[in-house]
Amino acid sequence: MDLDLRKVRYFTAVAELLHFGRAAERLHIAQPVLSRQIRALEKDLGAELFVRDSHGVRLTDAGQQLLDDGRQLLTAAEGTRRRVLRAARGPRRLVVGFRAGITVTDALRAFRAEHPDVETTARRLEWDDQEQLLLDGTLDIACVRSPVREEGLELRPLYTESRVVMLPSGHRLAGKPDLSLADLDGETWLRYSLPGPGDLPVRTVEEKFECVAAGTGITLVPRSVAAQYPRPDISYVPVTDAEPDQVLLAWAAGRRSPLITAFVAAVQSLG
Template identity: 60%
Template structure:
């Protein structure tokens, strides 16, 4: 069985909203279409992903597991697409992840001055994904706020304030 990424994106929207109408609005599709796609995904997987009743929509244990696994999978697909498009370009690209409140302008200006042929792209991250963007390939480097799980990453030692 091949897993349809579109259905997976639809599932994530419903799982995050826990409301079919809001998810359909977020996805810019009609709610009956979304419901049919979710039923089709449940059929493909052979299990119900949501408990639906008059009180609302909840994830089943299988739905919780799918959501946990789907988020990094979809991020990896997005990163794969970015890397393939970058490889097809004549201009190399560097994607820098950064946390809000971190100013990258001086470093970006210095880098582009030394490497004018590289297209620099900035990717805003959060506490939850500041390291994941490196692991799944959405960013080539990232400026993070410590502490982070550095397993599998190369990181320079923290700088001492006032020293460069």
């Protein structure tokens, strides 16, 4: 049995919204058509994907599993489509991603020196889209920061760097030569990932700056971020026992691209 990607896309819309009517609107199809497609998918798989009752719509265990796997499947299919179109259209093009504080300028110069006929583009990415943009084909390769969801990616460690704490300039610890994590006990922390109790979520480095400067919370950043983004209302202090930040080169697993191979070589040539 071949899994129909169109049906999986329909299923994913319903699973995310848990409402057939709103899912049909998102997909621009009639609700009866959507319901028939979902029933056909359940028949194909031999499993019930939704529980439909007076309380609404909810996923079965089988439905939750298909949602987890289906998102990855659709992302991989979209990545394949983009790469095929890119190969068919030409000219040759390489899109390189980078996180805040990471400089790819020298690597791009080295790559262009060897491949002057290739169009290159650098694109900034954030912690929550660094994997997605590689898997869906938006980026060819990227310099990312840990933690990284490894599934579907090839990863090559590049280097580590120490981290510093961002404090508002009027903070009691601002201007100290260095600190330990114990010195920061009781502070409100800003977090990229899902926050713990008392932590505040942020998405970008710029959001961190504004929150720290306003006294909302504090956070750790790589030393390179501190060097690239000095601000008079923020103090950066080294934290001696903070876990180092890991920078890695990442690209979609299984991609056979001489341009990716060449860019990896360009990065490695810089030491």
